[in-house]
Amino acid sequence: MFTIGAAFSAVIAGRWYTEAWWAMTAPLSGASSTRAWWWNLLALVVIAPPVGLAAGMWGRTRWLALLAAHPINGRAHAEAEAERIRELRARHAHADADAPLVLDDLPVLGAYLDGDNKSDRWVTLPTGAAHIVAIGATGSGKTQSLLRLAAAHLALGWQVVVIDAKEDPDTARAFAAHARRTGLPRRTVRTWPQDGPMDLLRGDGAAVRDRLMATAAWTEPYYRAVASTLLTLVCDDPDGPPRSLSELVERLDPVALRTRWAGTPRGPVAAGIKDPDIQGVRFRFFSLAAELEVIGATSPDGDGWSWEDATAAWVTLPTSTRASTAGAFGRAALVDLIAYLRDLHRRDATRPILLIVEELGAVVSADPSTALLVVEALERARSARCRTVVSVQTIEGLGDTDARARILHGGAAVLAHRMPAPEPVSELAGTRWALEASLGVDAEGRMLDAGSVREQHTYSLPPDTLRRLPVGHAVLVHDSRWTHVAVPMLSTDRAS
Ligand SMILES: Nc1ncnc2c1ncn2[C@@H]1O[C@H](COP(=O)(O)OP(=O)(O)O)[C@@H](O)[C@H]1O
Numbered sequence: 254m255f256t257i258g259a260a261f262s263a264v265i266a267g268r269w270y271t272e273a274w275w276a277m278t279a280p281l282s283g284a285s286s287t288r289a290w291w292w293n294l295l296a297l298v299v300i301a302p303p304v305g306l307a308a309g310m311w312g313r314t315r316w317l318a319l320l321a322a323h324p325i326n327g328r329a330h331a332e333a334e335a336e337r338i339r340e341l342r343a344r345h346a347h348a349d350a351d352a353p354l355v356l357d358d359l360p361v362l363g364a365y366l367d368g369d370n371k372s373d374r375w376v377t378l379p380t381g382a383a384h385i386v387a388i389g390a391t392g393s394g395k396t397q398s399l400l401r402l403a404a405a406h407l408a409l410g411w412q413v414v415v416i417d418a419k420e421d422p423d424t425a426r427a428f429a430a431h432a433r434r435t436g437l438p439r440r441t442v443r444t445w446p447q448d449g450p451m452d453l454l455r456g457d458g459a460a461v462r463d464r465l466m467a468t469a470a471w472t473e474p475y476y477r478a479v480a481s482t483l484l485t486l487v488c489d490d491p492d493g494p495p496r497s498l499s500e501l502v503e504r505l506d507p508v509a510l511r512t513r514w515a516g517t518p519r520g521p522v523a524a525g526i527k528d529p530d531i532q533g534v535r536f537r538f539f540s541l542a543a544e545l546e547v548i549g550a551t552s553p554d555g556d557g558w559s560w561e562d563a564t565a566a567w568v569t570l571p572t573s574t575r576a577s578t579a580g581a582f583g584r585a586a587l588v589d590l591i592a593y594l595r596d597l598h599r600r601d602a603t604r605p606i607l608l609i610v611e612e613l614g615a616v617v618s619a620d621p622s623t624a625l626l627v628v629e630a631l632e633r634a635r636s637a638r639c640r641t642v643v644s645v646q647t648i649e650g651l652g653d654t655d656a657r658a659r660i661l662h663g664g665a666a667v668l669a670h671r672m673p674a675p676e677p678v679s680e681l682a683g684t685r686w687a688l689e690a691s692l693g694v695d696a697e698g699r700m701l702d703a704g705s706v707r708e709q710h711t712y713s714l715p716p717d718t719l720r721r722l723p724v725g726h727a728v729l730v731h732d733s734r735w736t737h738v739a740v741p742m743l744s745t746d747r748a749s
């Protein structure tokens with residue numbers, strides 16, 4: 254019915270259009286003088302193109318709508334047209350290397366290509382996107398997207414901290430170079446290992462104690478209690494908490510501890526802890542100190558830089574060169590970072606922080622308990638004027654099913670790059686009703702005249718779109734809506 258109606262309208266419109274044309278050419282043939290003839294031609298030339306253009310555009314739109322309404326291959330037509338428009342926009346976007354970093358006080362992700370809600374030319378990151386999970390196969394452009402986000406937040410005056418589990422010195426260098434080019438003083442741009450050891454034990458006694466407890470995973474309740482008691486005694490020391498792990502190990506000496514607290518209310522507790530238990534805790538921290546100090550992550554005298562010293566900080570965990578140390582260092586650094594986020598004595602509360610964990614999967618596979626720590630950091634960060642971005646290659650990189658659910662369904666935005674298994678991401682963007690047609694075929698495989706059409710849910714962000722994203726394209730999924738963006742590379746040679 255619809256097709257017949259449309260064809261009929263087309264005939265009527267066509268007839269109207271030709272008649273209008275004849276009406277317009279009549280003054281030409283009936284012109285009384287050569288001069289009038291020229292005037293009439295001029296008028297026609299002026300009128301004809303806009304009329305033709307409008308008719309052509311209208312006709313094309315109708316034609317595309319007709320194709321898209323076809324119950325069997327309508328969706329294929331609609332998608333081909335969407336793809337053509339995306340490609341046109343993408344070509345334009347990539348030619349534009351000078352995309353702004355900031356627009357209306359919001360970080361710019363890149364050029365708008367397509368999406369649920371029509372956007373202007375540039376796509377900005379909504380304020381509500383407090384956690385972002387960047388997912389994508391190797392080489393899909395995650396790191397470049399993160400660099401762009403880092404640069405945009407630096408431009409907004411945020412503090413930017415990157416924990417890189419991929420061991421990617423080139424990107425670290427590009428990050429530091431960009432930060433310096435934006436005019437940040439040299440001493441506020443810090444990278445590890447390039448800028449020497451870090452001090453991960455800043456803060457008062459209670460803060461240092463909590464951090465030391467979290468740095469080592471204590472599974473047995475008894476040893477947990479012993480460690481907690483010992484660390485309390487050591488950190489409450491009248492001389493202040495230990496300034497380095499080496500100093501902590503020195504203080505975990507049975508004789509020194511008992512002498513220190515003898516004659517005080519804590520004397521009996523200090524005297525009651527068995528020597529082997531003290532030694533057990535001491536061994537634990539001895540090996541941690543040795544591991545971190547040998548790679549220069551921390552120093553025996555406690556000197557070093559920390560988060561409050563850096564506006565732009567990049568820490569490269571040695572995940573491939575020293576896997577076990579990388580786990581310990583990652584844990585110590587994260588625990589300290591979480592403490593820093595919450596500690597308003599250490600941190601300027603008016604300056605928000607962007608925390609990026611690059612290739613979280615590399616940490617997670619080495620040490621699942623650290624993954625939980627990251628999830629916890631993400632959850633706590635929300636209330637601390639902090640935006641977090643973690644990058645993973647697959648959903649599994651976020652940790653076990655529980656951790657994944659906590660991150661993805663806790664309101665995180667997803668910045669999806671090309672990926673082979675995109676269904677979980679498509680699911681986040683929701684579904685819509687669409688017609689699904691099937692053809693009737695008899696037992697011999699001959700087509701029947703009858704087929705069927707039924708209405709059913711389909712992904713509003715088709716998984717194939719994600720599977721086929723070109724390098725440097727990403728789809729931001731937030732609040733059940735998606736936006737397809739071309740992320741321009743941060744030009745590394747741009748003058749400051
Ligand atoms: N936005 C982009 N525009 C153009 N090329 C890009 C873009 N992002 C990445 N590339 C190219 O792809 C390569 C790999 O990108 P990268 O960000 O390192 O991927 P991933 O971190 O996902 O492995 C880059 O070295 C660059 O050549």
Ligand SMILES: [Mg+2]
Binds near residue numbers: 392395396419
């Ligand atoms: Mg990368």
